[in-house]
Amino acid sequence: MSVACTSDEMMTVAAARMLRNGAVCFVGIGLPSTAANLARLTHAPDAVLVYESGPIGAKPPVLPLSIGDGNLAETADTVVSTPEIFRYWLQGGRIDVGFLGAAQLDRFANINTTVVGSYKNPKVRLPGAGGAPEISSSAKEVLIIVKQTKRTFVEKLDFVTSVGFLSGGNSRELAGLPGNGPAAVITDLCILRPHPVSRELEVTSVHPGVNRESILKSTGWELRFAENCGETASPNSVELETLRDLKERTAAAHGVEGDAA
């Protein structure tokens, strides 16, 4: 049974569905953390959530506000140091899925989280790389969750912080990056996947109630729709109730929503 929901809820649910049960997932804070925890609380109870602050197998009862909240450590299978997380677990090839956000994204799913404008004289100084450059290169695959607007989906990035498919085609393979790159980009309007040959993102699923025109208007390049592009299934009542419960618990615990960042 499908239930009426907001576009943000649709985005989070669609992203959560991408995480298969048992996958070892390196989780960024904010939207990725919300989606990964929703997956863990619904169809993927055995997903292993790894946070860059050191918790491995975290099962937080409410969404963490920061990447190093105490409830991540308390519920983890083990807590290791930050160097160990990046050296043994990420670089060591133990991560199946890297779950990332983005400030800007281009047609090959390269990501900017560094600056808007020039690096030397930025219009907006963004937080920067964090763990993303190595997550995007070393995780076996990457999921990106981001709201789709003309400001985020740009023709050309102001700065390439973390790579997707570089200039497309086989350029990622030629660069020798260990992981396979982005498997999907999940937005509040649709799901995009890389074309198997050109590696350019194309829409493979449109969320219910969204028309193609509004997706095109929210994209800074000439976006293509896949031949077999379908419609995303609406959230079912379990998905939606679990998400809303999680957010309510989080708000009660922090006095703020966990993916406010």
Place this chain on the structure above:
Amino acid sequence: MAEWVTLAEAIAANVHDGETVALEGFTHLIPFAAGHEIIRQQRRNLSLIRMTPDLIYDQLIGAGCAAKLTFSWGGNPGVGSLHRFRDAVENGWPGPLEIEERSHSDLANAYVAGAANLPFAVLRGYTGSDLPRVNDKIRSVTCPFTGELLAATPSVRPDVTVIHAQKADWKGNVLLWGILGVQKEAALAAKRAIVTVEERVRELNAPPNACILPSWVVTAVCEVPRGATPSYAHGYYDRDNVFYRAWDRISRDRDCFNAWIKANILETEDFAEYLQAVLQ
């Protein structure tokens, strides 16, 4: 051997103008009391290193203590921007701030290299990223065995590292637990290490393999209860998320920020008095 001293004495003796300083703690155990004391003693031209500058470096940068910042993620976690950091980078206020930007993986590896007394860190990273274009310290090295091209970056070797921990015994042996970040590596990579702790105890009673910094690698140890607030100390108090959100408003405007620093740091005697001031 670590010397038990007051925080004011530890900073006066071990943090000097123009030095390279790392105050570490990954969301957890951020040494805020020590950061405040550096502001109170009005240190200048510091070269600051920290993976996540967080509010602690927003305060130091806005208060004019920093000439350079080496970092990998500069946001207010769960809230948004660090306004004083942004104002320094975007507008050069209160003075120009040189930045050396790296990734988390790089800086974590660079602390390990520093602790291991190596000149550089090696990692599989940065391929395709623009970061090496804007930071000429990010270079590459060819593996002599396989020919693989790897990223090479200078190790981090601070003049002084400051961390906060849960406990130290009367000899100055330090115990910390929970999310450990890079604190052990940062302390061992530095020429001098200052540790503030929640409490001074007779015995640590720690199990084998616990994260302990033996007294003889610590320069000064100071008892500063709640010394990590508004970050948290596992087993002692939670993160003050309300303050993290309030900081967005306090720090957005230069005058508001200056007034806050003056009233709460410059015009308080120590961290205990600061805690009373902010609680009022």
